[in-house]
Amino acid sequence: MYKRGEIIRRSSEVGSGRVKQYELSKGKKLTQITTFCPDMIGPGPTHLYVIEDEALTLIDTGIPTSLAKKIFYYWRNQQIPDEIKDLPDDFSETELITGLETAGYSIEDLELIIITHGHPDHYLLGNKIVQRSNARVSAHVLDTDQICNPWTISKKVFEGRPRYEAMGMPLPASSAQDYHKKAVLDFSNMSLKVDCPISMDGLLSLDGIQSQYISVKHSPGHSPGAICLIIGSQEEEHKILICGDVLLYPITPHPDDLVTYLRTLDELKQIENIALSLPAHGKNIRDHYRRVNSLQNHHRNRLEFTYNSCYEPKSPWEIASMPRYFDVFVDPNKFNPMAGNETFVHMRLLEMAKGLYRPKVDGSVHYFQNTGESFEDVYRRVLAIINDRDTTAL
Ligand SMILES: [Fe+2]
Ligand SMILES: [Fe+2]
Numbered sequence: 324m325y326k327r328g329e330i331i332r333r334s335s336e337v338g339s340g341r342v343k344q345y346e347l348s349k350g351k352k353l354t355q356i357t358t359f360c361p362d363m364i365g366p367g368p369t370h371l372y373v374i375e376d377e378a379l380t381l382i383d384t385g386i387p388t389s390l391a392k393k394i395f396y397y398w399r400n401q402q403i404p405d406e407i408k409d410l411p412d413d414f415s416e417t418e419l420i421t422g423l424e425t426a427g428y429s430i431e432d433l434e435l436i437i438i439t440h441g442h443p444d445h446y447l448l449g450n451k452i453v454q455r456s457n458a459r460v461s462a463h464v465l466d467t468d469q470i471c472n473p474w475t476i477s478k479k480v481f482e483g484r485p486r487y488e489a490m491g492m493p494l495p496a497s498s499a500q501d502y503h504k505k506a507v508l509d510f511s512n513m514s515l516k517v518d519c520p521i522s523m524d525g526l527l528s529l530d531g532i533q534s535q536y537i538s539v540k541h542s543p544g545h546s547p548g549a550i551c552l553i554i555g556s557q558e559e560e561h562k563i564l565i566c567g568d569v570l571l572y573p574i575t576p577h578p579d580d581l582v583t584y585l586r587t588l589d590e591l592k593q594i595e596n597i598a599l600s601l602p603a604h605g606k607n608i609r610d611h612y613r614r615v616n617s618l619q620n621h622h623r624n625r626l627e628f629t630y631n632s633c634y635e636p637k638s639p640w641e642i643a644s645m646p647r648y649f650d651v652f653v654d655p656n657k658f659n660p661m662a663g664n665e666t667f668v669h670m671r672l673l674e675m676a677k678g679l680y681r682p683k684v685d686g687s688v689h690y691f692q693n694t695g696e697s698f699e700d701v702y703r704r705v706l707a708i709i710n711d712r713d714t715t716a717l
Pocket of ligand 1: 440442545568
């Protein structure tokens with residue numbers, strides 16, 4: 324059984340910097356250190372975790388403030404608020420270093436870094452930590468290409484552009500080439516070498532490290548190689564789940580593959596004795612099972628909204644920018660890849676379930692109700708796809 328967390332340092336005005344410590348069984352400690360990452364335009368401050376295991380282990384690294392400013396504001400031509408513009412370039416790094424010291428460690432003590440998934444807010448500070456600590460880096464093998472390849476972000480911009488155009492979304496004024504040039508000029512090493520790829524679920528077993536306390540659960544759908552970590556020995560009744568971006572509260576994680584993500588939610592419900600889920604952003608989740616249920620309901624409702632809106636042909640972007648589709652305002656005239664992708668994965672699943680079909684109308688891809696049957700009938704087939712693991716294997 325773990326003891327209720329104790330806040331040992333409070334957040335600063337930009338909402339990060341907090342250090343919260345949990346006492347686990349056998350006197351081990353788990354520390355949550357919150358580091359800067361922009362809210363609203365980004366997912367909000369990133370929580371990192373330090374676990375006293377066989378190796379002193381850091382889960383996720385956060386993003387250097389200099390890169391957060393570039394990626395979230397300058398490269399996207401977004402206005403940067405004064406309080407963020409004035410932050411020192413090494414702000415998140417300092418939050419981590421002083422957070423470790425507040426918890427009784429130094430950065431040099433770190434022996435292992437586990438990356439929950441290959442999104443930039445989770446691994447880009449890794450090189451700086453490795454330089455000072457010699458820690459080895461581990462991540463699921465299916466996300467190693469995202470983490471190790473310095474051109475991942477640029478590649479996604481090139482790949483994304485024709486897709487967003489087909490969705491009917493207005494494209495940004497700057498081209499993919501402009502974006503790439505800025506990335507090359509500003510920072511050419513946006514990667515982190517993964518030393519020990521994880522390929523199996525179960526107790527963490529890496530070259531030279533055999534944990535009795537940290538178990539891996541591959542949890543794809545938000546990212547192909549996303550993992551959750553179950554903290555606690557086999558016999559423990561109350562375990563903690565470190566869930567990266569797979570479960571978040573109050574925001575909902577964006578699936579890159581909705582079928583896979585919904586299968587992951589089903590699996591996370593089956594893990595017994597989770598007393599607390601600790602995400603990478605937002606609030607800690609006290610009722611794991613309720614949060615999983617509510618995320619399942621959220622996607623069911625979004626599928627229903629999407630299906631009912633396609634009584635006449637609609638492009639993904641028309642749906643994404645409809646009032647109330649998202650609980651934040653999506654400006655139909657502004658490029659917004661997150662909103663477009665989120666809508667598209669719901670339309671794609673309805674198409675797989677033969678509820679929607681897609682003709683090409685007016686220069687972009689549209690979706691249209693196939694036979695006009697009730698959503699409940701279509702949703703039954705959606706659930707059949709989620710439950711049939713072979714459906715998407717080929
Ligand atoms: Fe993520
Ligand atoms: Fe994230």
